[in-house]
Amino acid sequence: MxxxxxLLRGNLRQYVMIIALVVVIIFFQIITGGILLKPLNISNxxxxxxxxxxxxxxxxxxxxxxxxxxxxxxxVAGFIGAISAVFILKLNMPVFPAIxxxxxxxxxxxxxxxxxxxxxxxxxxxxxxxxxxxFRGLTMVILQGMSLAPLPKAYTFISAGFIPDIAxxxxxxxxxxxxxxxxxxxxxxxxxxxxxxxxxxxxxxxSLGAFLAKVISIVAVINAFTYAMARYKGxxxxxxxxxxxxxxxxxxxxxxxxxxxxxxxxxxxxxAKLSGVKTRKVLFWVYVNMGFLAALAGIVFTGRLNSxxxxxxxxxxxxxxxxxxxxxxxxTGGIGTVVGAIVGxxxxxxxxxxxxxxxxxxDWQQAIKGIVLLAAVAFDVYSKSKSRVL
Amino acid sequence: MEKYILExxxxxxxxxxxxxxxxxxxxxxxxxxxxxxxxxxxxxSTLMNILSGVYPYGTYEGDIIVEGEVCRFKDIKESEAKGIxxxxxxxxxxxxxxxxxxxxxxxxxxxxxxxxxxxxxRQKATEMLEKVGLNENINTRVMDIGMGKQQLVEIxxxxxxxxxxxxxxxxxxxxxxxxxxxxxxxxxxxxxxGLTCIIISHKISEVVEVADEITILRDGATIETLVRDxxxxxxxxxxKGMVGRxxxxxxxxxxxxxxxxxxxxxxxxxxxxxxxxxQVIKNVSIYARKGEVVGIAGLMGSGRTEFAMSVFGKAxxxxxxxxxxxxxxxxxxxxxSDAIANGIAYxxxxxxxxxxxxxxxxxxxxxxxxxSKVSKGLIINQNEEIKVGEEYRxxxxxxxxxxxxxxxxxxxxxQQKVVFSKWIFAEPDVLLLDEPTRGIDVGAKYEIYCIxxxxxxxxxxxxxxxxxxxxxxxxxxxxxxMNEGRIVGELTAQEASQEKVMxxxxxxxxxxLK
Numbered sequence: 001m002x003x004x005x006x007l008l009r010g011n012l013r014q015y016v017m018i019i020a021l022v023v024v025i026i027f028f029q030i031i032t033g034g035i036l037l038k039p040l041n042i043s044n045x046x047x048x049x050x051x052x053x054x055x056x057x058x059x060x061x062x063x064x065x066x067x068x069x070x071x072x073x074x075x076v077a078g079f080i081g082a083i084s085a086v087f088i089l090k091l092n093m094p095v096f097p098a099i100x101x102x103x104x105x106x107x108x109x110x111x112x113x114x115x116x117x118x119x120x121x122x123x124x125x126x127x128x129x130x131x132x133x134x135f136r137g138l139t140m141v142i143l144q145g146m147s148l149a150p151l152p153k154a155y156t157f158i159s160a161g162f163i164p165d166i167a168x169x170x171x172x173x174x175x176x177x178x179x180x181x182x183x184x185x186x187x188x189x190x191x192x193x194x195x196x197x198x199x200x201x202x203x204x205x206x207s208l209g210a211f212l213a214k215v216i217s218i219v220a221v222i223n224a225f226t227y228a229m230a231r232y233k234g235x236x237x238x239x240x241x242x243x244x245x246x247x248x249x250x251x252x253x254x255x256x257x258x259x260x261x262x263x264x265x266x267x268x269x270x271x272a273k274l275s276g277v278k279t280r281k282v283l284f285w286v287y288v289n290m291g292f293l294a295a296l297a298g299i300v301f302t303g304r305l306n307s308x309x310x311x312x313x314x315x316x317x318x319x320x321x322x323x324x325x326x327x328x329x330x331x332t333g334g335i336g337t338v339v340g341a342i343v344g345x346x347x348x349x350x351x352x353x354x355x356x357x358x359x360x361x362x363d364w365q366q367a368i369k370g371i372v373l374l375a376a377v378a379f380d381v382y383s384k385s386k387s388r389v390l
Numbered sequence: 391m392e393k394y395i396l397e398x399x400x401x402x403x404x405x406x407x408x409x410x411x412x413x414x415x416x417x418x419x420x421x422x423x424x425x426x427x428x429x430x431x432x433x434x435s436t437l438m439n440i441l442s443g444v445y446p447y448g449t450y451e452g453d454i455i456v457e458g459e460v461c462r463f464k465d466i467k468e469s470e471a472k473g474i475x476x477x478x479x480x481x482x483x484x485x486x487x488x489x490x491x492x493x494x495x496x497x498x499x500x501x502x503x504x505x506x507x508x509x510x511x512r513q514k515a516t517e518m519l520e521k522v523g524l525n526e527n528i529n530t531r532v533m534d535i536g537m538g539k540q541q542l543v544e545i546x547x548x549x550x551x552x553x554x555x556x557x558x559x560x561x562x563x564x565x566x567x568x569x570x571x572x573x574x575x576x577x578x579x580x581x582x583x584g585l586t587c588i589i590i591s592h593k594i595s596e597v598v599e600v601a602d603e604i605t606i607l608r609d610g611a612t613i614e615t616l617v618r619d620x621x622x623x624x625x626x627x628x629x630k631g632m633v634g635r636x637x638x639x640x641x642x643x644x645x646x647x648x649x650x651x652x653x654x655x656x657x658x659x660x661x662x663x664x665x666x667x668x669q670v671i672k673n674v675s676i677y678a679r680k681g682e683v684v685g686i687a688g689l690m691g692s693g694r695t696e697f698a699m700s701v702f703g704k705a706x707x708x709x710x711x712x713x714x715x716x717x718x719x720x721x722x723x724x725x726x727s728d729a730i731a732n733g734i735a736y737x738x739x740x741x742x743x744x745x746x747x748x749x750x751x752x753x754x755x756x757x758x759x760x761x762s763k764v765s766k767g768l769i770i771n772q773n774e775e776i777k778v779g780e781e782y783r784x785x786x787x788x789x790x791x792x793x794x795x796x797x798x799x800x801x802x803x804x805q806q807k808v809v810f811s812k813w814i815f816a817e818p819d820v821l822l823l824d825e826p827t828r829g830i831d832v833g834a835k836y837e838i839y840c841i842x843x844x845x846x847x848x849x850x851x852x853x854x855x856x857x858x859x860x861x862x863x864x865x866x867x868x869x870x871x872m873n874e875g876r877i878v879g880e881l882t883a884q885e886a887s888q889e890k891v892m893x894x895x896x897x898x899x900x901x902x903l904k
Contacts, residue, residue: 201773256768257761264758267747274705274736274744275759275812276727334749 017327017340017376021347028354035357036350039232042225047159047304049349050238051077051297053342055320056327057249058293060341061286063324064253064266066333068124070287071317072113072131076294078313079135080106081302085148088155095154103295109135110291114284124287132317140310149307159303162233163240173234180226184219191215238300245293249338262286266333322369323348326376348372394455395420395586396441396474396555401452403436403445410436411450412610418555418603423577423587425597428607429632429803429831434590437607438557442476443469456555473554477544479563485533489524490515492532493547518546522576538569545576556580557588562596563829566690566857574600592831594625606631633833641864642836644843648867649680651718652851653734653820658712660700660875666708670696672875674712676853678820683842683852685866687859687891693875694855695739698822702736703729716820730759735818737809739825739855741802745809748798752790753779755797755808760816782811786841803834810841820851827861839865859888873898 028036035041055073062070080102087098113131116122167174191211198205205211229235253259264272265282273279297316302308327344329336348369355365398416402409411433418424426434439445441454443463454461456472463469483492493515501507515528524542526535532543541561548556558577562570570593577587578600591597597604606613606628613631616623660671671693678684686694699706701714703726714721716732723729729736738744746755757764757775764774779793786807790800797808806826813821826842827835842865846852856862862869863886871879871894879894 197773201777203773203776255770255772257765257770258768260754260758260761260770263750264747264754267749268743270744271738271747272758274702274726274738276703276725276730277758278725278727330749334747 016379017343017347020376021343021350024347024350024354028350028357032354032357036354037228039228039230041353041357042228043162043232043236045349045353046236046239046242048353049345050159050242051301051304052316052319052323052349053242053345054245054293054297054300055316056323056341056345057245057338058290059317059320060324060327060329060336060338061249061253061262062124062290063321063329063331064262064333064336065283065286066266066269067331068117068283068333069317069321070113070124070128070131070290070294072109072128072135073290073294073297073320074313074316074318075132075135075139076106076109076291076313077298077301077316078309078311079109079139079142080295080298081312082139082143082148082308082310084155084299085151085302085308086142088152089148095152099155099158099299102299103292106291106293106295106298107288108291109294110288111284113291114287117287118280118284139312143308143310145310147307147309151303151306151308155299156303156306157237158241159238159300160306161237163235163237165234171231173230173232176226176230176234179235180223180230183222183226187218187222188215241296241300246338246342253338258282258285263334266335268334319345319348322373326373328380331377344376393420393458394418395457397453397455398437398441399453399455401437401440401450401454403433403440403450410610411440414452414607414610414612416605416612417615418586418588420586421581421584422602423581423589423600425601425604426588426590426607427592427594427597427604427628427632429833432607432632433610434607435559436610438476438559438588438590441469442466442474442557470551473552474557475548475551475553475555476557477541477548477559477561479560481540481544483532483540483543483547486531488529488531489519489526489535489543490528492543493518493528493550495547497547497551514550515546518550522546522549523572536569537564538566538572541565541569541573542576545580549580553585555586555588557590559590560592560829561589562591562593570596592829594628594832598623598625598628604628608632608634629832632831640832640836641861642840642843644847646681646843646847648682649849651677652680652682652716653678653853654713654715655701656713656715658697658701659710660696660707661709663706663708670707670875671700674872674875674877676870676877678851678853680851681846681849682868683846683854683866685862685869686853686855686872687862687869688857688872689895690857692872694872695824696875697872698736698824698853698855701729702726702734702822705736730816730818733817733819734822735759735813735816735820736822737813737824737826739828741805741809746797746805749796751779751794751796752783752788752800752808753793756782756811756815759812763815778815782815786811786814787837801830801834803830803837806830806834806838807841810838814841814845818850820853821845823852823854825856826854827856827858835861859891862886863888863891871895 025036055077059070059073062068083105084098084102087093087101088095113127116127117124163175165173165175195205195211253262261272261277261282264275264277265279269279298313301312305312323345324336324341325331325344326347327336327340327342329340351369351372352365355368394417396418398414401411401414403411414433414437416437426437428434440450443466446464447462454463456474461472484495487495490511494511499507499510499514501510512528519526519528522542522545524539524546526539532540561573565573574596581587589597589601602618604616608631616628654677656675658671658674659669662668662670674697676684688694696706700710703723704710705726714723721732723732723734742748753775756779761770764771764778776793782788783790783793788804788807788811790804797805800808823842827838830838842852842854854862854866867883869881869886869891870877871881871891873895876898878898881890
């Protein structure tokens with residue numbers, strides 16, 4: 001029990017946010033008369049918020065490095081969306097190479113930012129503020145102030161399409177059901193593996209009852225979710241992207257040396273450097289990665305809008321930053337998780353979606369999101385100040 | 391009946407899970423310097439925090455009686471109104487403001503309403519600076535004066551508030567010998583003018599010098615109060631009270647064999663990274679053998695830390711030139727990671743800001759310099775990590791609730807043990823230790839010395855920097871003396887004495903003057 005206590009204290013905000021997310025979902029489910037969790041709406045929710053979740057993943061890494069933020073991601077996303085549309089619609093490039101080149105340009109933008117931040121030492125805030133202006137300007141330049149539309153089907157598939165089913169059964173998507181089962185099996189195997197290796201090291205493991213309860217409830221959530229997918233059109237293509245990103249980045253941050261170096265740098269750059277962490281390299285790659293993910297988010301968003309517009313991506317950076325902080329990241333760096341950022345992003349997404357269903361105007365939505373951000377961080381500050389022993 | 395200016399009666403303070411203070415009694419006579427000593431975690435700071443109102447009335451049990459009146463402080467303001475002021479180890483000055491502005495911060499000299507009267511401020515500040523003997527312009531920014539003078543500014547600030555009881559927490563920890571002496575002299579002067587002082591200090595020799603009474607705390611309880619001229623006031627006596635047993639030998643003996651030359655630095659030159667015309671290290675050459683503990687003695691600012699850091703993968707300095715040889719072969723260390731890969735480690739003097747990641751737990755700090763040892767490829771085996779953490783926690787006796795405890799919550803001695811664990815885990819052949827026992831208590835120091843001995847016995851080469859001459863002389867096989875970025879002498883353990891080390895420094899100073 002003591003262990004649980006320690007565990008809870010360390011990740012209090014994240015657990016609270018998961019509970020808050022569940023509460024908000026239940027609240028809107030009831031108040032919207034069950035519309036929120038209709039299969040159609042769940043698909044919508046995912047497709048609407050995918051780009052924020054992608055950005056939040058990258059932003060979290062930036063925030064981990066001493067609370068640096070990247071203000072340019074919205075502009076970069078808009079810029080990449082515009083470039084890809086120009087490639088396809090003006091230069092008649094096939095979709096696949098156009099997207100690939102666009103992503104590569106995103107990486108180059110990341111290299112540009114990373115160079116100034118890590119190797120020249122310009123503060124990240126300034127570098128990315130400059131980037132925000134530069135790429136917003138360039139977006140307008142290459143679009144010449146006009147929107148480019150419509151985009152080919154292969155392009156919009158990424159954000160609006162569904163993975164084709166393997167069988168043709170009426171009213172239910174077999175692939176989605178199968179995906180749920182496979183995911184459950186993989187999840188159970190990884191948990192069992194973890195448990196047995198802990199036993200091999202003679203570490204304490206949670207009681208069998210608690211273990212089963214945890215596994216069963218997570219398996220239930222996975223399958224309920226995929227069943228809902230199956231009842232509509234199946235698995236959205238963008239879901240595959242988001243889930244893979246979450247898994248990959250969670251793995252990198254939690255279990256690999258580069259991930260550990262990011263946390264170490266964020267916790268104390270001086271100590272990290274004196275422990276042999278190549279701090280400049282860490283900072284550089286974090287921004288290169290952010291450039292790549294901003295580009296990906298740009299393509300996803302452009303595909304969903306089915307047009308590239310000069311205004312695309314306005315204010316995305318703020319949503320991404322808010323997601324990270326709601327999800328438990330520390331403003332001074334070194335604390336935060338990918339899953340937390342995703343939970344934060346989903347919380348805002350559900351709030352948006354739920355309020356839209358209720359017919360709350362976009363102006364009010366904005367204000368309420370602001371209050372949620374403030375409340376989440378204030379709660380964290382408060383609970384930390386109470387638990388601190390002088 | 392003697393009168394006390396301050397009495398703390400039966401103070402008990404509990405934190406969740408720990409009793410920090412247990413029925414502590416503490417009495418102070420007016421116009422005395424009263425020292426409060428004890429190991430880290432004995433409860434000194436907690437007691438002072440109760441007295442100064444950081445922990446408000448109601449969060450502890452017992453009574454505080456100031457000048458015969460029971461006080462219930464709700465916050466620091468109320469204790470200050472009673473004339474109790476605390477100066478913390480980390481100074482509370484604003485570096486970018488001037489001395490005068492700092493002195494009257496929170497106590498601004500106003501004319502009418504809330505408009506600052508600058509004439510009055512300057513006039514009063516000048517007076518106070520004179521009184522304390524601080525020879526600086528009142529308009530100088532605090533960031534431009536040294537630590538010793540900053541400490542004086544803090545005292546002036548307290549005096550400006552009409553302080554009756556001044557509490558100083560480790561006032562000389564960050565000061566060099568000269569500044570410390572000056573500060574202690576000032577305290578005695580202020581005492582003669584009627585001020586009552588409470589000093590918390592790890593430097594027992596200073597306490598013996600200035601205190602009228604010494605109260606010893608151990609494990610949250612008052613052990614005894616020693617009075618000058620009536621009780622035994624020797625260092626040994628005080629240390630015995632603090633640790634609860636007699637420490638016969640402050641420096642443990644080691645049985646080691648010194649082997650062939652393991653590490654050499656030749657003609658090492660380093661320039662200041664901010665000002666490349668300034669040469670910080672001038673043509674330094676040293677060597678160290680296997681199993682040898684080599685000391686680098688010198689005054690603060692003599693370039694010892696800069697030397698060690700520049701050797702450790704150029705962590706300090708610019709335009710570095712010179713040769714590093716390990717086992718006779720030249721090695722090039724351009725980054726900290728190169729040094730670690732070549733079996734060279736550097737444990738910093740500043741463990742809080744550069745040695746540890748305070749928001750991370752013990753195990754993560756330990757494995758950081760050598761993550762590859764607990765990883766397969768790039769993937770960290772977290773179970774292995776826990777095992778390593780437990781192993782070192784046990785081996786070095788790191789006092790903590792578990793290896794998952796954040797290093798920021800540990801006491802200084804235990805933090806230093808984590809720093810040691812970290813570098814022992816990296817298995818270096820050469821360890822550069824920069825002030826390994828700074829700011830930690832007697833008992834923990836002894837344990838650190840034992841660890842150093844054990845490493846030397848295993849054949850590691852230890853190069854130790856320390857400002858405490860007895861420590862260097864007690865621990866090292868051979869001592870280099872550094873001054874103004876140069877090696878100005880070399881002594882073996884047999885011939886070394888504090889006088890000889892100081893002579894080397896003085897002689898080199900004279901040579902420079904010529």
